[in-house]
Amino acid sequence: MNSLERSIIANPALAHDGRLKINWAADHMPVMNRLREQLKVDRPLAGLRVAISLHLEAKTANLAEVIRDAGAEVVITGSNPLSTQDDVCAALAADGVTVFAKYNPSPEEYKDHLIKTLETKPDLIIDDGGDLVTVLHSERPDLAEQVRGGCEETTTGILRLQALEKTGELKFPMIAVNDALSKYLFDNRYGTGQSVWDGINRTTNLVVAGKTVVVVGYGWCGRGVAMRAKGLGAKVIVTEIDAVKATEAHMDGYTVLPIAEAAKQGDYFVTVTGNKGVITAEHMKSMKNGAILSNAGHFNVEIDTEGLATMAVSKQTVRKDIEEYVLEDGRKIYLLAEGRLVNLAAGDGHPAEIMDMTFALQTLSLLFVHENYQRIGKRVMEVPYEIDEQVSRYFLESLGIQIDSLSEEQEKYLASWQLD
Structure with a gap:
């Protein structure tokens, strides 16, 4: 069964319009394009399944396809009933991503889409608002056994994760992408x-x-x-x-x-x-x-x-x-x-260039969890600064902006307690 046959979407005939939207977003996400080229060669997620719950529109679709190009099987659902775009869902389903989402589902359908996403038994997750994590820790803990870890997009979701960690109930490591400098300074503020x-x-x-x-x-x-x-x-x-x-x-x-x-x-x-x-x-x-x-x-x-x-x-x-x-x-x-x-x-969400940075953080953080989940343990972790800095550096380079570097003497001065 292919991804389109597995998917639950509103109208497969909308795929062409959705593809135009996705391509427009991708053309304005240079950091993700840079990551895609490398990940298509390395395929670090080959053999793994990634479940995503995010606002399902064109920029999110580009993230899903970059992760697919990194070798993963991708399953995606929406994180809000009114933010899902049916044409984008159709385009993804037609191009190798399993989709359980449609615009304005009933509360029962919305929950069913979350559960069906998790029933694919993902190895890694990307969450928005903690919906996937909540289902895994309440209604379907049996589906959490294979999850190595994941990333969380929002303040709301991080509060849920921190509450789980505080009580010792968190079942796997999660990276708080929302708390990265390259996320909240730009996505939260300008986006x-x-x-x-x-x-x-x-x-x-x-x-x-x-x-x-x-x-x-x-x-x-x-x-x-x-x-x-x-x-x-x-x-x-x-x-x-x-x-x-x-x-x-x-x-x-x-x-x-x-x-x-x-x-x-x-x-x-x-x-x-x-x-x-x-x-x-x-x-x-x-x-x-x-x-x-x-x-x-x-x-x-x-x-x-x-x-x-x-x-x-x-x-x-x-x-x-x-x-x-x-x-x-x-x-x-x-x-x-x-x-x-x-x-x-009531809109199309954040500008593509802003989500370019956020989704680059998601991509690199997901790779970090994949490579380090056993070492991290069952806790909420900040995005490593090296990833944060790398995303902003790639963003500046895409704009042709150069910045200075410390000299060897300056690095030595900052590392010393002696002021000479």
């Missing part, structure tokens, strides 16, 4: 910043300049969202629970307020905390007529959508990916993309 506003702008077709944007959370993703909002001409309010981050937001020129106060002023709201219930029904009671709510955290738990639905006297879809809730007093509140990741559910 999220641009893609969130791409998603909001294309969905609403409304002006941002002169409006008030409330950014809930000032981690690296929040920094990016706030920076891009400011660049679009918005007045930006940041809400935080961390005093250091709140201080940084203040020094960066933003107004810092509690969410209860910010709720009264915002025109746009973007949640980027990774936590649940950061915008509650109580906050919505004081929002302006026409307030627009969106989420850029991994799961759709940051905005209390159930509370909003309970408060509303009517609800309708007024535009693709925009739900209008009319409250008892006549005020209207708009929710984008069902409260799911607005940059992927």
Whole structure:
């Protein structure tokens, strides 16, 4: 049985359109192209099976095909019901990758796709939000026996992994790709910043300049969202629970307020905390007529959508990916993309050049786990700095940018405690 016959996808006839998308992304991912050329020769993953759960769009497809070209059998599923692109799934399935995914599956289908991916008994995994790891540690621990280890893409997933490690329940080593410098400084900040506003702008077709944007959370993703909002001409309010981050937001020129106060002023709201219930029904009671709510955290738990639905006297879809809730007093509140990741559910995600770096980190980290899983042990490990630095160096080289190197004398000086 070939990969297309094994796959569960929406429409195989969409493969041509999906291939065009994948090729466009690949043409703008020079670091991954450089890795691909070497991996096609070395084939370090020959004989292994790799399971991937990521936002299944064109850039992710390129990652899957690079890992396939490294010799692995690749099985992939989505990590969010609304971010999967059916044409990309069809193209992958037609070209040697087994796919269990389709756009907007039911919760039962979504879970079944995860389990079917794991039932192929992978040797290595790449996870996003910890979905594969959670299933392996809760519902199907029998499928974890062959897993050597893997990589995690997000803050949310790393929190899950750290909780498992803390209790001694983690069954295999995982590398925290999200915590690499070449990930959060660029993907989380510049990728999220641009893609969130791409998603909001294309969905609403409304002006941002002169409006008030409330950014809930000032981690690296929040920094990016706030920076891009400011660049679009918005007045930006940041809400935080961390005093250091709140201080940084203040020094960066933003107004810092509690969410209860910010709720009264915002025109746009973007949640980027990774936590649940950061915008509650109580906050919505004081929002302006026409307030627009969106989420850029991994799961759709940051905005209390159930509370909003309970408060509303009517609800309708007024535009693709925009739900209008009319409250008892006549005020209207708009929710984008069902409260799911607005940059992927209502957009195409991060720019290809940004994901080039992130997926290069994933590729090299996966190879590191494969080569060192017995030595690492059952723990969450940071990306080795050598990999981090290598990815950024390759990225600079792809742009024709050169940097300096330390002289032998400078290296000796930095390594010595004597200041002469």
